[in-house]
Every structure is written in C-alpha cells, then in structure tokens.
Amino acid sequence: xxxxxxxxxxxxLTIISLFYxxxxxxxxxxxxxxxxxxxxxxxxxxxxxxxxxxxxxxxAPINLEKRLENKKIVLNMPRNWKAFAKNNxxxxxxxxxxxxxxxxxxxxxx
Numbered sequence: 110x111x112x113x114x115x116x117x118x119x120x121x122l123t124i125i126s127l128f129y130x131x132x133x134x135x136x137x138x139x140x141x142x143x144x145x146x147x148x149x150x151x152x153x154x155x156x157x158x159x160x161x162x163x164x165x166x167x168x169a170p171i172n173l174e175k176r177l178e179n180k181k182i183v184l185n186m187p188r189n190w191k192a193f194a195k196n197n198x199x200x201x202x203x204x205x206x207x208x209x210x211x212x213x214x215x216x217x218x219x
C-alpha cells in the first residue's frame with residue numbers, strides 16, 4: 110500500500126512539474142513574440158514618420174516649383190476668366206433638396 114501511494118504521489122508531482130515547465134516555455138515564447146512585435150511596430154512608426162515627412166515635403170510650393178523647372182514645364186495664367194453657374198438638376202426627395210448646397214460656381218479659363 111505504501112509503494113502504491115508513493116507511486117501515485119510521484120506520478121502526480123511529475124505531471125504537475127511537466128505542466129509547470131510547459132507554462133514557462135509558453136511564457137518565454139509569448140515574450141519573444143512580444144519583443145518581435147514591438148520591434149516591428151517601432152519600424153512601422155519610423156517608416157510612417159518618413160513617409161509623412163516626404164508627403165509634406167512633396168506638397169511644399171518650393172519643391173513643386175523646382176520640379177516644374179527641372180521638367181521644363183511652363184505654366185501661364187489664362188487670359189480670360191469666366192465664371193458660370195453649373196446646372197444642378199435637383200434629383201431625389203425632400204431630404205436631398207434640403208441637404209443640397211445649391212448652385213456651384215466654377216471658373217473656366219477660356
């Protein structure tokens with residue numbers, strides 16, 4: 110009876126220790142994935158900053174002017190300006206009429 114009881118205790122302790130080791134390995138794997146995700150996230154944030162800077166830099170009027178000069182594109186102002194009202198056919202129900210903004214004016218260089 111004493112051997113049977115000690116065998117049950119040893120088996121139980123072995124199973125508990127295996128579960129403990131398995132949990133520790135899972136904790137380690139999750140920590141590694143977390144580090145990888147943090148590194149990837151920081152790279153994405155850095156790339157986003159660079160792209161935002163490039164977008165703002167490309168929209169700058171000085172850079173646009175330099176690009177036009179490099180490509181030898183000359184822009185001239187139109188001689189005659191004419192503003193006219195665009196035909197807005199009202200379609201839809203009463204809600205569309207209430208929410209519509211009315212006539213739209215457009216400028217056309219002729």
